[in-house]
Amino acid sequence: MMTLRLAHLYPDHMNVYGDRGNVIALRQRCLRRGIELEVIPVNPGDMIDWGSVDLAFFGGGQDSGQALITTDLIERQGPGLRAAIENDLVMLAICGGYQLLGHYFLTHTGEHLPGLGVLDVHTIAGKQRMIGNIVIEVDLGQGPWRLVGFENHSGRTFHGAGVKPLGKVLAGYGDNGQDGWGGAIYRNTFGCYLHGALLPKNPQLTDHLIELALRRRYGAKTELTPLPAERELAAQRVMVQRLIGRV
Numbered sequence: 001m002m003t004l005r006l007a008h009l010y011p012d013h014m015n016v017y018g019d020r021g022n023v024i025a026l027r028q029r030c031l032r033r034g035i036e037l038e039v040i041p042v043n044p045g046d047m048i049d050w051g052s053v054d055l056a057f058f059g060g061g062q063d064s065g066q067a068l069i070t071t072d073l074i075e076r077q078g079p080g081l082r083a084a085i086e087n088d089l090v091m092l093a094i095c096g097g098y099q100l101l102g103h104y105f106l107t108h109t110g111e112h113l114p115g116l117g118v119l120d121v122h123t124i125a126g127k128q129r130m131i132g133n134i135v136i137e138v139d140l141g142q143g144p145w146r147l148v149g150f151e152n153h154s155g156r157t158f159h160g161a162g163v164k165p166l167g168k169v170l171a172g173y174g175d176n177g178q179d180g181w182g183g184a185i186y187r188n189t190f191g192c193y194l195h196g197a198l199l200p201k202n203p204q205l206t207d208h209l210i211e212l213a214l215r216r217r218y219g220a221k222t223e224l225t226p227l228p229a230e231r232e233l234a235a236q237r238v239m240v241q242r243l244i245g246r247v
């Protein structure tokens with residue numbers, strides 16, 4: 001049986017709007033293909049062998065939750081996690097987790113939270129929270145399609161030349177409410193503001209992450225067994241229709 005190992009960063013501090021559902025979706029779509037997904041929670045103080053990890057998930061959180069884990073993230077996990085990301089670790093980071101992979105997050109109370117600095121983005125809180133449903137158009141190599149999710153953040157994330165956009169905002173605010181960016185990609189790391197949880201709502205992305213991780217661990221020719229997702233895709237179409245008026 002093929003196995004993959006997933007590190008879930010700070011599940012007790014960084015888990016809002018059912019972000020944990022992303023890990024459940026990955027595990028289920030692996031299991032249904034006969035792939036075992038071993039989940040390792042990463043809590044403050046834990047030592048992790050990042051070289052043995054295939055996937056990582058980092059959810060969103062309140063500013064206060066983020067402040068509690070930044071030192072551990074940078075000092076304890078930093079060197080190993082950064083090296084793994086440079087070595088194409090497959091990673092998904094949502095909202096607060098996305099912000100903390102960047103250079104820094106300046107909160108609305110003026111607190112400066114340093115980030116891991118592995119994504120070339122920085123985040124500055126605005127006065128107004130950006131809340132609501134969101135649709136972004138993405139193309140992961142097989143033509144454009146839409147990711148649906150829900151966002152709630154004060155942080156506005158701005159991008160440097162070191163990252164590519166994950167997608168283009170069709171409805172909602174996205175990374176900063178100004179330039180149409182919906183998330184960022186660096187190597188195999190994907191960051192965005194879409195809670196939802198994101199992966200249960202968007203099985204195409206779930207499968208893309210699993211495929212990247214399988215190929216990294218078991219070789220570039222590893223094929224992902226096709227798996228239906230009719231209900232998820234029907235729900236996705238309903239939300240796209242509702243939010244942008246066309247499918």
Ligand code: GLN
Pocket residue numbers: 016059060061062063066094095096097152153154155156
């Ligand atoms: N605390 C951060 C912000 O408000 C992230 C919020 C979140 O993860 N939902 O911008």
